Amino acid sequence: MATSAFKRWFHRFGSLPYFYGVSRSWARWLAVPGLVLAGYAVFAGLVLVPADYQQGDVFRILYIHVPSAWLSLFGYTAMAVAGVITLVWRLKLAEIFIVAAAPIGASFTFLALVTGAIWGKPTWGTFWVWDARLTSELILLFLYLGVIALHQAIESPRTAARACALLSIVGVVNVPIIHYSVVWWTTLHQGATVKLTGGSHMESDMLWPLLAGALGFTLIFGWLTLWGMRVQLLWRERRSRWVMRMVQDG
Amino acid sequence: MADSVQEFLAMGGYARYVWSAYGIAAVVLVFNVLRPLVAHRRLKRRIRNGEFVDD
Numbered sequence: 001m002a003t004s005a006f007k008r009w010f011h012r013f014g015s016l017p018y019f020y021g022v023s024r025s026w027a028r029w030l031a032v033p034g035l036v037l038a039g040y041a042v043f044a045g046l047v048l049v050p051a052d053y054q055q056g057d058v059f060r061i062l063y064i065h066v067p068s069a070w071l072s073l074f075g076y077t078a079m080a081v082a083g084v085i086t087l088v089w090r091l092k093l094a095e096i097f098i099v100a101a102a103p104i105g106a107s108f109t110f111l112a113l114v115t116g117a118i119w120g121k122p123t124w125g126t127f128w129v130w131d132a133r134l135t136s137e138l139i140l141l142f143l144y145l146g147v148i149a150l151h152q153a154i155e156s157p158r159t160a161a162r163a164c165a166l167l168s169i170v171g172v173v174n175v176p177i178i179h180y181s182v183v184w185w186t187t188l189h190q191g192a193t194v195k196l197t198g199g200s201h202m203e204s205d206m207l208w209p210l211l212a213g214a215l216g217f218t219l220i221f222g223w224l225t226l227w228g229m230r231v232q233l234l235w236r237e238r239r240s241r242w243v244m245r246m247v248q249d250g
Numbered sequence: 251m252a253d254s255v256q257e258f259l260a261m262g263g264y265a266r267y268v269w270s271a272y273g274i275a276a277v278v279l280v281f282n283v284l285r286p287l288v289a290h291r292r293l294k295r296r297i298r299n300g301e302f303v304d305d
Binding site for chain 1: 258261262263264267268270271272274275278279281282283285286287289290293294296297298302303
């Protein structure tokens, strides 16, 4: 009983016309709270939160930098999970997720690197150092770009998806390296500010907007990835009857 | 009021760092919002024009 209910759900969810139809409103339900939370984080970061007693106002970059960096890791991990689903169950939506998420993840990795460099100049006296945290994050950007390039290089969409899935899974080894880089190696980059256990090194007035920013960025990632998936799905199914009919109808 | 706005924009002397970081973030977000919407519209038009009917 339970298995057949699950199978039915699985097929319904895996059905591409069904997904294409509902994903539009799912995207909206992610966009609104995502933009509200990120907007609150930006407003708090720029206006409400007092300047840092050591760094002054430049520390306000934190409210962009940390959510972007978090998202760069979250996005790649999600791609690796989708990679496993792609290889094991051949679920088309998982294939499409990887392809749609890669450019968005790459954008936010780029944003984490650039805001970090801008912050580094007045704080460390340099835009860039080849230390563990910065270098491993740069490698993450190359991994994202690798997935994008791989997808574009292989003509057959299913073969391309399997290759991208494999690269996502192999590359995810870099995620814990980035996370622990500030612990394992001496680095200019400061240690974790936010910790799940053992208390965070931050006043709660400064911390809440940061958490709101991280959650907001994650919801925005979901919204944008859903839209990317819709485009990818339409492209893959461009010759199918349901797409033809739907497009003709309006 | 005008003074406090100016003070806010000055960001304690770090204006160019803070505003360039937030500016680039805004550009990245807008780009990522527009990219799929434009691609979606363009692809729908191509399908409607029958570009993929028999090839």
